[in-house]
Amino acid sequence: MKIYIEPIGRLINEFSKLPGVGTKTAQRYAYKIINMPTEEAKNFADAIMNVKKNVRYCSICGNFSESDICDVCKIRPNDTICVVKEPKDVIAIEKLNEYSGVYHVLHGTISPLDGIGPNDINIKGLLDRIAKGGVKEVIMATNPDVEGEATALYISNLLKPLGIKVSRLAHGIPIGTDLEYADEVSLARAFVDRKEL
Amino acid sequence: MKIYIEPIGRLINEFSKLPGVGTKTAQRYAYKIINMPTEEAKNFADAIMNVKKNVRYCSICGNFSESDICDVCKIRPNDTICVVKEPKDVIAIEKLNEYSGVYHVLHGTISPLDGIGPNDINIKGLLDRIAKGGVKEVIMATNPDVEGEATALYISNLLKPLGIKVSRLAHGIPIGTDLEYADEVSLARAFVDRKEL
Numbered sequence: 001m002k003i004y005i006e007p008i009g010r011l012i013n014e015f016s017k018l019p020g021v022g023t024k025t026a027q028r029y030a031y032k033i034i035n036m037p038t039e040e041a042k043n044f045a046d047a048i049m050n051v052k053k054n055v056r057y058c059s060i061c062g063n064f065s066e067s068d069i070c071d072v073c074k075i076r077p078n079d080t081i082c083v084v085k086e087p088k089d090v091i092a093i094e095k096l097n098e099y100s101g102v103y104h105v106l107h108g109t110i111s112p113l114d115g116i117g118p119n120d121i122n123i124k125g126l127l128d129r130i131a132k133g134g135v136k137e138v139i140m141a142t143n144p145d146v147e148g149e150a151t152a153l154y155i156s157n158l159l160k161p162l163g164i165k166v167s168r169l170a171h172g173i174p175i176g177t178d179l180e181y182a183d184e185v186s187l188a189r190a191f192v193d194r195k196e197l
Numbered sequence: 198m199k200i201y202i203e204p205i206g207r208l209i210n211e212f213s214k215l216p217g218v219g220t221k222t223a224q225r226y227a228y229k230i231i232n233m234p235t236e237e238a239k240n241f242a243d244a245i246m247n248v249k250k251n252v253r254y255c256s257i258c259g260n261f262s263e264s265d266i267c268d269v270c271k272i273r274p275n276d277t278i279c280v281v282k283e284p285k286d287v288i289a290i291e292k293l294n295e296y297s298g299v300y301h302v303l304h305g306t307i308s309p310l311d312g313i314g315p316n317d318i319n320i321k322g323l324l325d326r327i328a329k330g331g332v333k334e335v336i337m338a339t340n341p342d343v344e345g346e347a348t349a350l351y352i353s354n355l356l357k358p359l360g361i362k363v364s365r366l367a368h369g370i371p372i373g374t375d376l377e378y379a380d381e382v383s384l385a386r387a388f389v390d391r392k393e394l
Contacts, residue, residue, distance in 0.1 A: 003291050005263050007251045014244040018226045029215045041249045045242035047211040048230055052238045054204045066202050094200050
C-alpha cells in the first residue's frame with residue numbers, strides 16, 4: 001500500500017519545493033491544509049495565484065510592483081539611489097524607516113564562478129537612470145560577500161568618472177555583540193574603518 | 198509606504214498560518230512562489246484545492262481516503278484493529294511495513310481539561326465495528342501522554358468485558374539511547390516492563 005493517498009502525496013510534494021522544507025515539515029503543512037475550512041484553503045490557493053498574476057517588476061528600479069512604476073519611484077526624489085541585489089533587500093531597508101531615496105535592484109551580483117557577468121545583471125538600467133541626470137549619490141548596498149563586494153567595486157568604477165558620489169554600507173562589529181564573539185573578518189574590518197571620536 | 202505590496206503581504210499572511218511559520222519564513226516561501234514559473238505556482242495552488250476536494254475520511258476506520266472506504270479497510274483482514282489518535286499516526290505506522298491489520302482513528306483523545314469526553318471522539322465507531330464480530334485483538338497506539346494513556350485505559354475497560362484482547366504499544370528506553378540520557382519516565386517504565394531473557 002502506498003503510504004499517502006494521491007492528493008496528500010501531491011500536496012506534500014509541492015510543499016517540499018519551498019526553501020528549507022523537508023518531507024516531515026511538508027507533511028505538517030499538508031495536514032494543516034486538510035484541517036482548514038475549505039474557504040480558508042481557497043484563500044490560500046488564491047493568494048498564490050494572485051501573487052503570480054499581480055506582482056511584476058517596476059520598470060524603473062526593478063523592485064516588486066503592482067503597476068508599471070512602483071510606489072517608491074512614483075513619489076520619492078531620485079537624487080539618491082540605493083543599489084541592492086534583490087527585491088527582498090529593499091524590504092529589509094524599508095523596514096528601518098531610515099532611508100528616503102529610491103532603489104535600484106540588480107537581480108543578482110557579478111559571480112564569474114556561476115557564469116554571471118556584468119551584462120547579466122541590471123547594471124545598464126542603473127547607467128540609463130544616471131544618464132538622465134539628477135542623481136547625486138549611489139549607495140552600494142549589495143551583500144558583504146565576495147560577489148557583493150566585487151559588484152560594488154565594479155559599479156563604483158563605472159560611476160566615479162561620471163562625477164557621482166558612490167558610497168558603501170559600513171561594515172564592522174554588529175551592535176550588541178561581545179567583541180570575543182564577533183567574527184574575525186568583521187572585527188578586522190572594524191579596525192580598518194575605525195572612526196575618530 | 199507600506200513595506201509589502203498587497204499581493205505579497207497577503208501571501209505572507211497565508212503562509213504564516215502554517216504551523217511553526219513566522220513572518221521571516223513566510224516571506225522566504227512567498228519569494229519562492231514569486232520566482233516560480235506560473236505553471237508551477239498553478240500546480241501548487243491546484244494541489245491545495247485538490248486536497249480539500251478529494252480527501253475525506255474512510256467511513257469505517259476514519260483514516261484519510263479518496264473514496265468512501267479506504268484502501269486499508271478494503272483489502273486487509275479485520276481481526277486486528279490498531280487504534281490511533283490521528284490519521285498521521287496511521288502513516289507513521291504504515292511506514293514501518295510491520296503491521297498488516299486495519300486501523301481505527303479516534304480523531305482525538307479524552308481530555309477533560311479541554312472539555313473532550315469519550316463521546317467527542319470516535320469510540321462509538323470502534324464499538325460498532327467490534328459488535329459486527331471477527332475482531333480478536335485491539336492494539337492501543339495512542340500517544341504515551343496523559344490523554345493517550347487515559348484513552349487507552351478507557352477503551353480497554355470497555356472492550357475487556359467483550360472478551361477482546363487489548364494490548365498497548367510497549368514503552369521503554371528508545372533503541373540507540375544511552376541510559377544516562379534516557380528520560381526518567383521512560384527509564385522507570387523500562388524497569389517495570391522488563392522482559393525475561
